[in-house]
């Protein structure tokens with residue numbers, strides 16, 4: 028009985044303050060979408076790290092004609108230089124760090140290049156002699172990159188030594204910045220949401236002051252008087268959180284899995300599973316935000 | 332039922348106290364009028380009984396309990412033992428008569444069955460059994476006040492406080508209200524009614540407690556509202572004189588008589 032009564036009170040409260048309630052729903056929706064997007068970006072980074080880190084290699088690029096670096100001053104790499112590099116890779120000093128290595132000729136480089144950029148028009152303008160030949164070294168421990176770098180960079184015929192992880196780190200740092208921006212926007216929006224919930228509850232308490240005044244006089248308990256207001260805010264925030272979760276799910280399902288994952292089959296992407304991990308957090312955050320801000324507001328504006 | 336022990340209420344340090352050293356006891360089953368000029372402290376008295384406010388000095392006892400000693404979370408339960416009616420009715424405009432009365436039971440968690448049986452009974456007590464589906468704006472002032480009274484007594488409180496319940500009503504309608512309050516009192520409820528209405532006080536002949544600028548100036552059984560007494564002087568001229576305890580026909584109320 029009491030439950031039916033409280034639900035009725037909540038319903039009338041929501042109807043009476045419809046425009047405010049809608050704005051609470053929208054603001055929590057947007058703020059929680061940003062929170063969720065930040066969380067999913069972090070998950071995507073972790074996913075990519077796991078996927079790429081055991082695939083990345085150290086590339087030792089060899090000299091071609093007219094390369095600018097000091098070690099390439101004598102022109103393209105000679106056969107003897109190439110075999111010196113190869114024997115260095117097989118030497119006792121390097122061997123423990125190297126899991127395996129592979130030689131990639133200019134023609135193979137072109138082939139890889141074509142495969143990687145098959146959808147792009149630059150493929151047709153690139154020829155094999157524009158791409159350097161290289162040794163692709165797979166490290167036992169990718170952190171030990173410096174050893175390879177120090178040994179091979181000064182060798183004649185070596186243009187540069189590149190740790191592919193550096194390239195990935197650049198991508199990750201861009202993604203990190205993006206998720207930080209999302210967090211920043213989320214913080215501002217959450218602040219708005221809290222203020223808006225507080226204002227809504229205040230208005231609601233004001234528009235129902237007759238009811239609450241009578242409730243007080245006939246001896247209704249604090250919980251019965253306050254609960255409809257708190258639940259009003261919580262329900263609005265919850266709807267916002269559900270919308271945010273739904274939006275994130277749709278983005279992952281149709282944009283990431285439905286498009287990106289098909290276009291870039293070599294990369295790991297987050298799936299809807301990750302959204303189901305994030306969604307309960309968003310719902311909880313919405314409930315806590317609305318609950319706390321409405322309780323604090325009621326303490327000030329609703330005498331019991 | 333209600334006992335004030337040397338109660339002083341100061342709202343604002345700069346002005347005089349709203350109540351000044353009030354010492355009075357209202358017993359179970361009493362019907363007491365609280366009279367006095369505007370600003371004399373009648374509403375303040377009622378607020379203190381309800382623990383809407385607390386006494387600055389002295390203590391207020393309601394149903395044998397010192398209200399200052401009741402923790403905040405227990406105040407609602409204490410208020411369930413008190414019904415209140417105001418001059419401005421305070422009905423909920425979007426609920427009909429029945430729902431307005433039922434509201435008082437719903438918010439303290441009473442069940443649907445007991446609401447369905449109790450509300451019509453109480454509406455009968457106030458003579459509104461035919462109008463339970465009317466909205467407040469479809470009722471006269473007197474009828475609205477009767478709904479308010481029904482709401483105040485629906486949870487069977489031991490005390491009914493009425494702050495100028497006839498203040499907005501014409502004399503004939505007021506008589507109807509007074510009859511209802513009298514009936515409620517006869518059923519054993521202690522009634523305290525603050526009023527300006529001399530005719531009502533005079534015709535009811537019940538206990539009168541008079542306040543003046545926060546001080547208790549008169550407390551008599553079966554009193555009249557004799558704040559101003561018409562005097563015929565020896566030379567035949569007439570004037571109004573402020574009541575004086577010496578004018579009282581009946582001895583002042585003896586506060587040592589009962590113990591709550």
Ligand SMILES: Nc1ncnc2c1ncn2[C@@H]1O[C@H](COP(=O)(O)OP(=O)(O)OP(=O)(O)O)[C@@H](O)[C@H]1O
Nearest residue numbers: 342343348349367368369370371372373374375376
């Ligand atoms: N909340 C308050 N804050 C400050 N002063 C108050 C407050 N309520 C009442 N007072 C003062 O206390 C005094 C008594 O007020 P009270 O309302 O009890 O008078 P009353 O007898 O009910 O008057 P009336 O017949 O006009 O209703 C007045 O001087 C009033 O100004």
Ligand SMILES: [Mg+2]
Nearest residue numbers: 373374375494
């Ligand atoms: Mg008053």
